[in-house]
Amino acid sequence: MDKHGFEEIVKGEGSILSAINRLNTQYGFPSSLMQELHPFAEGYDDVQPVLPQLTNIVDITSLISVALLSHDSLQISDPKLISLLRQHAILTQELNMAEASARSRIKALRTRKGIDYGEEVPSNLVPIDEWFSAQLESWAQEAGMQVYTDRETENKITLILSGKILVLDIDIKVYHNPNIHLEMVSLKSTQAFPLDAAAATAPSLPTSGSFIDDFILKTFREYLVEIQKDSKDINVEHISKLCRSLKRDLHHLMKLDNLAQRIQEGGSRWFTEVDDLSSVAKQLAPKEAVTVARDLQVSHAPLDILLTRGHALPFPYLHMLAPSFLVYVSPLCYLALLRSSKDAPNNSNIDVPLDVLESYLRKKSLPKGCVLADLCMQRSSQPPCTAEMFGGPKFPLVPLEENPEETDFDHILPIDNGPDAWVVDFGPEGVVMSQSRMWEIQVLLKRTPAAHGLPIMAFAYSGSWVDLLIQKPDELIPHEAYIGVYTSPTQSHPPLQLRLTVPQEPGFILRKIRVQSMHQAWAIFEIVRDQAWYNSLIYSCEWRPADPETLEIDSNPSSNSTTLPKYIPVAIYFEPLIPPPLFESSLHREHPSVFMIFPRNAPGMPVENASIKLDSSASRGVKVTVNGYPDIKALEEFVRRGGAFGLPGKLWKDTW
Structure with missing residues (x-):
């Protein structure tokens, strides 16, 4: 200047x-x-x-x-x-x-986030039927719909919400006993034929959307039940959440209505896209569950093993007009699900009933060990992508004779030339990812050439992904190592003093990724699942910064070999960050691994090494390596149930 x-x-x-x-x-x-400045961040x-x-x-x-x-x-x-x-x-x-x-x-x-003053609910002085009709009319008009109200009798209200193609027909029954009480009897959506549609395409136009109808009707009924409770039982925050959900659904329907008018961009396919996508996604889980159950010789596949060996579990219309995918559950979340489903009927081939699982996933806030993603249409500032991939998902649990080309589980998503795009959304909190995993996603989606994707240190290193998991993102202070204490629930061995060496690899917060096919989503879920396994290990223990002066393992913490030591020192390392070749012809993914060094419970014995690896080919989803141990399967079951950092204590107690 x-x-x-x-x-x-x-x-x-x-x-x-x-x-x-x-x-x-x-x-x-x-x-x-700094953790949010990456190519997949909105506003990058x-x-x-x-x-x-x-x-x-x-x-x-x-x-x-x-x-x-x-x-x-x-x-x-x-x-x-x-x-x-x-x-x-x-x-x-x-x-x-x-x-x-x-x-x-x-x-x-x-x-600011998380501020909700609740929804205003009418008092008994206001007729609930008039208030709800006005409320629904206001929501519809805000979404761009035309509203027609027909009050045939005092006991019935009919509302018609319409766009250019979509029509919603709502019937509400009114009871007088003596106070007015409302019940939504039915909600039916229909799509009119566009005037300029060719006769050849007319039979392909849907006449109803039962899955969409059922989802919106269920939300409306829950909303009516909540607003008609006694004043002392009303939860205005929950009513506000239902109100936002209904408004969002009406806006989404009008978005589909506008897209359906463009015959050259898919036309009426937009109304059935979620159903078509969900039907493709739901074919995979039963096939993988059969393989997992057969390998373990059980009748129902354990949910945690199914997710670590297989792929994300789809749930159409979980909390929006889009499919959601359960990517990973930690051992603690899995245990909570098993306890809550102890007496519930189970008609699936998974050990946790789907009804119980859906109810758990609809919680306002999920625990850190549970990773849920939505595949939905929303505005995105990320650059457009194609269905081409550098590599792709693998389906090792599906027999080759049933899927020789691995194309049955793919689905090309329709393209909107407007500002909306198909996005994998991991929620407002996102998922903490290491730079190497982010690089894998970049190469997978061809967002960067393989030669330019070397996982080098960030230009302004502000902490490792481990620091990001343990500390608050806005108060991040990099540390060389962390100290944690693992105590045996049965007091079978002295406490373990864990020293976790922090990998010098930046971390990022991944919230949304733009995709164009189901294969891309499957592959992204695989990468995020591997990172989520790492994250759940960190979340399973309380950590504090390590003293820089005490960085060596003490192989004999007790001065007297005849007494139990006060603690057992354990050194923990994650897999080393190995840069990929300069010119890669394919994407080679390494399974996440954890290495541990600890002393043996015998005089004069050297320290022992153990490694844990997430492995989809292993029957329990994890692979444990310990030199000379006779019962590796027992160790793998121990790790699978959440005892990864307790493994050195179990090995210290056992002699072999």
Whole structure:
């Protein structure tokens, strides 16, 4: 920036200080955390103009330096002038601070999350039938629908919500006993034939959407039940959640209505896309469950093993008009599911009934060990993608004679030329990912050439992915190692003092990824599942930063070999980060592994090594390696049930 440009900036400001504060408002740098600056982050393109902005600021800084030197050469001896200049500087700074404070408060109010004051519910003085009809009419009009209300009798209300093609027919029954009580009897959606549709395409147009109808009807009925409870039992926060869900569904239906008008872009296929996609996705889990159950010689496949050996479990219309996928459950979540489904009937070939699982996944907030993803249409700033992939998902549990080309589980998603796209959404909290796993996804989707995807250190390393799991993202302090304590529930061995060496690999928060096919989604779920296994191990223990001076394993913590040691030291390492070849012809994925070093329970014995690997080919989904141990299957079952960090204690207790 030249001198004239600087003069334009400071014009009317009156001081260099005002010009500097003005720059803070003119150049809006990304306020996102470093862990959210990656190619799959929403608004990632906003980071690109940072370099020219920094260049301009460097130019302005040099001009300010010249101005300060010129002021320094002035000989001002008038005390009154000095006092006025000082007073002017103080007033200017106060104005700038007030402006900065106002901007900060406005930003905090706009970006705050989790604020919900609940939904307003009518009192007994307002007729519930009139209020609900007006409420529903307001939601429909807000979504862009036309509303027609027909009150045939005092005991029935009929509402018709319509777009260009979609028509929703709603029947509500009114009871008088003596207070008015509403019950939604039916909700049916129909799609009218477009006037310009060719006769050849007319038979392919659907006439109803029963799955969509059932989902919206269920939400409406729950909403009516909640708002008609006694005042002392009303949960305004839950009502607000149902209200937002219904509004979102109506807006989504109108989005489909607009897309269905474009015959060349799929037409009426948009109304049945979720059903078609779900039918493809639901074919995979039963086949994989049969293989898992056969390998274990049990009647029902364990859910945790099915997810670690197979693929994500689909749940159409779980909490929106889109399919959701259960990617991973930790041992603790799996145990909670087993306990809650102890007496529930089970008609599936999975040990946790699907009804129990759906109820668990509909919770307002899932535990950290549970990873759930939605495959839905939403606005996305990520660049368009194609269905082509560099590699792809693997289906080792499906017999080759049933799926020789591994194409039965693929589904190409229709393309919208507008701002909406198909997105795999991991929720507002997202999933903590290591840089190497993020690189795998980039190469998979051809977002970056393999030669340019070397997992090098980030330009502004702000902590490892392990730091990101243990600490708060906005208060991240990198550490070399962490210390944790594992105590045996049965007191069968002394406490384990775990020292986790932090891999020098940056971490990122993955929330959304744009996709174009079901195969891409399957492959992404595989990569995220591997990372989720790592994350669940970290979440299973409480950690504190390690003392830098105590970084070596003490193989004999007890001075007297005849007494039990106060603790058993265990060194834990994750798999080393190995850069891929410079020119890769295919994507080779390594299974996540954990290595542990600990002392043996015998005088003069060297330290022992053990490794744990997530392996889809192993019958229990994990593979344990210990030299000379006779019963590896028992160790694998122990690790599978959540005892990964307790494995050194079990081996210390056993002698072989």
